[in-house]
Amino acid sequence: MHSQKDVTIYDIAEKLNLSPTTVSRGLKDHPAISKKTKKRINDIAAELGYRFNTFASNLRSKRTNTIGVIIPRMNSSFMSAVLAGMEKVANEASYNLIISQSLESAEKEAVNVKTMFNNRVDGLMVSVAYDTVGVSQFEMLLEKGIPLLFFDRTLDHPQCTSIVIDNYKSGYLATQHLIAQGCKNIIHITGNLARNVYADRQRGYESALKDAGIQADPNNTFINVLDEQAGIDCAQKILKMNPLPDGVFVDNDTCAVNCMAILMNNGIKIPEDIAFIGFNNDPISRVIRPALSTINYPGFEMGEIAAHKLIAHLNGQQSINSTNSIILRSELIARDSSKRIK
Amino acid sequence: MHSQKDVTIYDIAEKLNLSPTTVSRGLKDHPAISKKTKKRINDIAAELGYRFNTFASNLRSKRTNTIGVIIPRMNSSFMSAVLAGMEKVANEASYNLIISQSLESAEKEAVNVKTMFNNRVDGLMVSVAYDTVGVSQFEMLLEKGIPLLFFDRTLDHPQCTSIVIDNYKSGYLATQHLIAQGCKNIIHITGNLARNVYADRQRGYESALKDAGIQADPNNTFINVLDEQAGIDCAQKILKMNPLPDGVFVDNDTCAVNCMAILMNNGIKIPEDIAFIGFNNDPISRVIRPALSTINYPGFEMGEIAAHKLIAHLNGQQSINSTNSIILRSELIARDSSKRIK
DNA sequence: AATAATTATGCAACCGGTTGCATAATTATG
């Protein structure tokens, strides 16, 4: 239960008749220290069970080499890929990542920002919660010159870069694809239109309809939180429609497959009666039958690029303020859930 | 880009003609400071934009109020639930969580342990990687008296408590269920048998077979990493068997649904030809058709209990060493993928 | 061998809260 007194660089210095300065530099592989001395230092450090004190270091140097990440949830394969990409880049540049979830709550998100702020992260990467309003909760960071970067779900701010896919184009492509399969009465299931991702896809949806000479019906846009239950609820709502829609574009695969499952239970044939297309290319889209058409989202790259960009800024190589946004490529994957034309 | 000089308690002290000591105590709501003074301190702190310096505090007080968590991956609904449970309890006790992924690699896990160690976590909760061997990488923690707790995928150590479900019983129940549905030739798809979870389920599987008078065939146990690809590979392997098995018990829903999908593509009827049962009750198990029978795993509670236990130890309320393991209830959920008897 | 150039090491102040103990200020008690 009780811990020994910690070994410090002073203990090592004493053992070797060196100054703490030299020990500190030796451990950090400083070029001014001779190889011989470095070896002696490292050997003794290992022998005594020395461990580096991050707090003393951070306190003095005023740098933490830590980057904060705040995301809505981490239990999606997309987010998991983003994090993996970030971690890879951060690791290579010897930065640590502190990750926290807002669980889609603006309130919790604000608390997380504050915690990150107190933990003195060098920079912060955020994908905002479902109901976040305004950017005021981030101002304290910017006032202190802590760089802030948004990815996927972004906010508009003159000092922040955003990393996104072209959601407008993706929404357009998905809708156009359904139209090409003969759909004329298409539902769009989306989220809070205050979020760029959903607003842009909705715009894409509307443009595609318009370009095909179809009048967009506001009642055909369903707004909800896009989780499992929402998918089920949407299915119930669709079953009550008359006439039934002949195509559904859902902004999230999880929601889409749950919706499909209920409809199929009720005797509706997919894609013959209703064609479906989702979003994200989650693993589930490949397993369900019929396999779900979807938009592929480059999560890993998004994470890599976000982390690269932020670290380049921190290292003074390239300011984050010069860029407005970086747009990654996304692509449509057509599978059986939408293929009506053989 | 450039940050102002930070506001410290010294600045506040000067403004109010107080000592830094009083300011420090005032901010911490110390009982010896009068209400009036506390208010003055907090007002000025807010006005100047003071932020607490965690490093200075941690350095001096030698406590971080931070708990480390190392998990194989966070992109499963089970792990996400565990983390949510941990975070809830930790928050309430004003502890922070640092979460990192081993990505199933023992090597990365060891690096993570070291980082946590250097970051001076007050305690550590671990679910070990697929191929972790031995406990030596954790010894440095125990030597310093840093409490270590395992959950789900555990290691045996006299000083560590484990939080688990009864994997033996779960494996027994799953197998027994398939037998009750008329299966006689049952495959068990499992993971590295050095991991308690897989070894225990395998024992349960064997016992259930034995109790039903069925001879366990070693060739009927498939060992792999239980991911999507593994599910596909297992399906190929099963298709080549003669006779085909009539039941499959998979230790993970993701792997199970991928395996099922391939078999169904090849004309095999589920559950008529082969009955399936998975493990974890992932959302996917409810969406796939036929819906996948599975074992429900209390992730959120597991997280809560683990965090509670560790924090009680840290607060000196209940030593972790007195407990060997805590076993949570799990349950079988029978769905269409295994129901052959109407 | 003397001096310059280079390499290696040390000094001492610093980062900003925290804490045991002492002291000042206020209130209660006789």
Next chain:
DNA sequence: CATAATTATGCAACCGGTTGCATAATTATT
């Protein structure tokens, strides 16, 4: 009103690396 008891505040050392600048040690140059 004096003294005890209680409450509020301050002193000064401390936690353990870091860094600008000075100095010592070694190697190169003439």
